[in-house]
Amino acid sequence: NLGFGIVAFACTTCNGMSGALDPVIQQEVIDRDLYATAVLSGNRNFDGRIHPYAKQAFLASPPLVIAYAIAGTIRFDIEKDVLGIDKDGNSVTLKDIWPTDEEIDAVIKTSVKPEQFRKVYEPMFDIKVEYGSHVNPQYDWRPQSTYIRRPPYWEGALAGERTMKGMRPLAVLGDNITTDHLSPSNAIMLDSAAGAYLHKMGLPEEDFNSYATHRGDHLTAQRATFANPKLFNEMVQENGIVRQGSLARIEPEGQVTRMWEAIETYMERKQPLIIIAGADYGQGSSRDWAAKGVRLAGVEVIVAEGFERIHRTNLVGMGVLPLEFVKGENRHTYEINGTETYDVVGTPKPGAMLSVVMTRLDGEQVSIAVKCRLDTAEECSIYEAGGVLQRFAQDFLASEVAS
Template sequence: PDIVGVELTGKLQPGITGTDMVLAITEFLRKERVVGAYLEFYGEGADALTVGDRATISNMTPEYGATAAMFYIDSQTIDYLKLTGREDEQVALVEAYAKHTGLWADSLTTAEYERVLTFDLSSVTRTLAGPSNPHAHLPTSELAKNGIAGDMDKARAEEKAGRMPDGAVIIAAITSCTNTSNPRNMVAAGLIARNANRLGLTRKPWVKSSLAPGSKTVKMYLEEAGLMGELEDLGFGVVAYACTTCNGMSGALEPKIQEEIIERDLYATAVLSGNRNFDGRIHPHAKQAFLASPPLVVAYAIAGTIRFDIEKDILGHDAQGNPVTLKDIWPDDSEIDAIVKSSVKPEQFRDTYIPMFDLQKAARTLVSPLYEWRPQSTYIRRPPYWEGNMAKERGLKGMRPLAILPDNITTDHLSPSNAIQLNSAAGEYLDKMGLPEEDFNSYATHRGDHLTAQRATLANPKLFNEMVHDEQGKVVQGSLARVEPEGKVTRMWEAIETYMARKQPLIIIAGADYGQGSSRDWAAKGVALAGVETIVAEGFERIHRTNLIGMGVMPLQFEEGTTRHTLALDGTEIYDVEGAPQPGAKLTLVIHRQSGSAERVPVICRLDTAEEVSIYTAGGVLQRFAQDFLESTAA
């Protein structure tokens, strides 16, 4: 892989959080096209970052598309190991091993890179990301300039009349991503809450707020600092130690709030301290979502609308009637650091994690190694990966397009993970299975049942399938498809069912950066089960490309300058692929047009290694495993 050096210079300005830093770096690295690369961070800026801040950068690796983001081992690492309760012997071993093997920072100062990027930490300002993409950098000083903030007089008038304002923040969530494993971020959020409470500020009544730490230690050190109660007073009580809002599992809104959003077709939003804010991911009724640091999430819960200019507008008034703005409640770095030093303790980590790894030697009962599949289960069902479309050979002939998709298709477009709605294909199926709507849960929780999960395939209501147009020729938004050769527009799932019944091989055509976002296994499983044999795009994100190969779907890439637009594709075509798959080989996409003509287009085989070719030709990673297992047992 490409190994890219990223030099961090300067230092963060006062009041700037690790989240602000990583959102700015994400935009920078996405623009620098580091997809698939290994990044090694170094420099005076990197030296000064705590492991918490470094981990926040590394945790966003999928958002800028790299394979890994690494920092050297140094005194910051040793401090972190001590802080988190590691034994002295282990800490000493880590330091000695790193120095002996050349992994200590001092040993890497002479490292040379073919490509070096430089990022100045002092350039980072307070920031959001959004809407719709984590690399859509949005400095809070430019909210009005970018058309996000504005018209607060109208918002206040609506609130006074008992209505939610335009841009209402219906969800404000401090989520379980690395942001909540960074003590500085969490202490800053607690201090914002404390300062707001002292000045009489409150959360807006339509905001559903939550705190879902990734570790139980977060609550421990917030309690130690006397800040947990402050957060709870503003509505940020602990709801779980797990993925919640960031993975689309924010739960139901209050019925009256949901009704008002629907009746008024209100532009409602979410603000969260997660990694991803793709359209439709956070909540079905949040039309857009913005990423922010934990303290900014608290501030937006008080503001109540994304139209609020968070740096300038008045959050409220104190007991004396004085206006209160963000700067009046934002804590000093010195106070944050002092509280982290006094309240985050090694014993908190020991008390949390040592019991977790203690083996429980309870009495054991022998059970059958074979699972007893339950036919009515909507959570765990016998998988079909050796049957149907998964069992047949990929001929790459006579394929019809299931969809023609634009740039920046995410795994949330391909297979959403959020709450299942009754009017969705999955919701209708669960309803037929006898589940009450309140127990539908999310797509992610049903990933063990293919009959539910495959109904999520391309089910995102924010999808734009360029095969589906209105009478004016504009692409229609929604989980829609056009069944060919009839030309009938249907919901995506009905189109998939139709093609499955016909045993019709399928293809998807797409733009650049196909498959952004999380490693959603069903983003690849869903299209494979539908009968998609290949995806031809202008470019692929690394993780999703690998997952497609693992499910036996061929990733092909247009050559530079060739796109769905230059080829004037409209979805009536039939496609073949010619050529033997080899790493980086040039294959031929044969486009049979409705007029009877055929066009031969060179495409690049994105099976990048011999191992990937082996997995693909076996039919996928499961089929490859089965072959290897049978061969080993027969030997």
């Protein structure tokens, strides 16, 4: 009666799989340039995660999600303001409709039963899938999957030597860059780089699914790198104002493009890249592709004011060197605008002070003191090997020889 559509359950929202908006509603959001928001009971309130057109999201318990939907706005004092008027003309507030523990327990007792779970999950174990020329009719396997593909972790950027010389900035970023900025998990839109690729592969738009579900196919997942529509890359400005979106500027041409086109261009040139960022780089739910994507793009070094703990470890695991500005210094201190090239001078060791030599367009060179954020000898060993996969391969081959 309220107009809700049940699209899925459980991890749906966290993975950005809440489904498409009603086309009429989406078009109104676009036409009126509305600042639409979401209210969710999961714990993934990243910008654009619920849907690219829900620009901000707020966390709430399930009953509060319903209450805010009834209110129709977040500009609402949920505890005091009136949600509606009953049939007798009385004001209805949150406390009038809030369910008691007893009411919730009664619903669970009558509506959540073990046989419901057994009916769904037990048949799953009877499915037999054969590979090769035998295809199980249970699934419509595509000849060329966009969900799983042999990964390129032993070739390309990851197999090449990291010179840390002549690096160009892929992005110059501010504070609080999350892993959703680095590699979003929400639904794939047709006008995105990943959407264009899936369309070219013959998938209808309704089957695009989310970035999160395509992590096993690097050709799709790579195109998610910095694909968040809420990204602010300070290299891309108009009249002194940073433009919002998945944008980059190819240097030395100064050409502004979508982020993926810039990455492709630099990959073809075998151009080593660097990222300059502010504080708390990589915060949020740390995911592997937030580190994989930038490394496969050719990023060798990230210089930031600070790193989220787990994401810093993930970067080391992919062979990316995390470096930290000294306290009180940042990208503004050195007037970094993205036209420069960068060289790292020194040997990466735990806690070592290194120099990043920045060369400006006019040839001026500036030495930036940075702290190496390889924090342990083990991390140094992983980094020197090229990453955790390469380190594992070395250890495996060494054990084979020893045996």
